[in-house]
Amino acid sequence: MDIEATLDRAAEQCAARGSQLTPLRRQVLRLVLSAGQPMGAYALLDKLREERGVAAPPTVYRALDFLLEQGLIHKLERLNAFLPCIEAGHAHAGHDHQHQFLICGRCGATTELTDHAVAHALEAAAARAGFKPGRMTVEVEGICAKCQD
Known part of the structure; x- marks a missing residue:
């Protein structure tokens, strides 16, 4: 990833x-983009x-709130950490694309x-339950391919 271009x-x-x-x-x-893994605010x-x-x-x-609002980063609730959006620099403000995260419980790698x-x-499941979802983020914890080897 070319961080400066992003x-x-x-x-x-x-x-x-x-x-x-x-x-x-x-x-x-830049710090979030270059971290290589989710980073907490502190x-x-x-x-x-x-x-x-x-x-x-x-x-x-305040900076993190702005970056979240602009769709440039995501917050992983499970880890209370931030990571870049794969569409960083392409996302639309206010457009929260639906995404899923795979989080390795051993090494912390997140996809x-x-x-x-x-x-x-x-x-569909929410509609069947009479529920209208807003923001949908799915966080799945498991073991990445590298740690399985």
């Missing part, structure tokens, strides 16, 4: 929506402090899927 696309998309990928937001997105804060010197938790949380059959099955 950041540039993300900045262009934000600008097209009337938002701004400020230097701080860009830096937080781990991001520590990295940000290494690079900027002073940073407070609200600073990171994002966008399997429309899973999303349709969940929508």
Whole structure:
């Protein structure tokens, strides 16, 4: 992944929506993109402090909220951590595509899927129960192929 190109696309998309990928937001997105695994807010804060010197938790949380709102990152509820969206720089603000995450319980590797059959099955099951889903995120914990070897 070309992180700088992804950041540039993300900045262009934000600008097209009337938002701004400020230097701080860009830096937080770069940290998430380059992490290689889901990162918690406090781990991001520590990295940000290494690079900027002073940073407070609200600073990171505001940047993360913006990046979530713009569809550039996801939050894994199970791990309370953040990771880049596979469509980062291509997603539409307010458009929360339906996604699934496979989380390895041993090494923490996380894979994002966008399997429309899973999303349709969940929508159908919800409709049968008289429920109208909003945001749908499926998190599946198991063992990745690498750890199975």
